Amino acid sequence: NAGVMQNPRHLVRRRGQEARLRCSPMKGHSHVYWYRQLPEEGLKFMVYLQKENIIDESGMPKERFSAEFPKEGPSILRIQQVVRGDSAAYFCASSPLGQGLVDTQYFGPGTRLTVL
């Protein structure tokens, strides 16, 4: 059973460009979480999605960031008009069960975004 897959692993963008980060959850998992880790800092929650629904986006910056998890295909984290402060490692996690049921989150290897 393949783990959580993220691509690309490394992404370089110039200021003002768009970044699209992809996450394929583990097979059978319908819950996806995105976290961001700024250099030398801890992981911060961004958004929690189920198929076709955003459940919690309380950690998402108000502008330029969006996320989706369509019925078919991977979850996408999209950052428009990137700035240098967006440079970070972005991790995706998935779990098979919903809130209220005890389980663990399985993390992908991350996408390291560098904004020049």
Next chain:
Amino acid sequence: DAKTTQPNSMESNEEEPVHLPCNHSTISGTDYIHWYRQLPSQGPEYVIHGLTSNVNNRMASLAIAEDRKSSTLILHRATLRDAAVYYCIPDPSGNTPLVFGKGTRLSVIA
């Protein structure tokens, strides 16, 4: 969210046991205690979780204080591969957005 306190860093010799403490004095009665670790340049990895009783799995043991205000992650024989940042996270299920603190950076010396 319950506040946690962990040592910034710890050091262990290879093949020795390691006890990683965590204080979570404001934990709610329904929160489980989850432990994750993050190896260098990798995503976090689940280690173990428990509610009241001590727990064992192939990776580690978790000892939970009777008043649940603290817990200790025990690695029975540290290896070089165990060098990582270890996070304890009180959470009702593990399926809500996890709140990562600063964790404990464990160094293992050969």
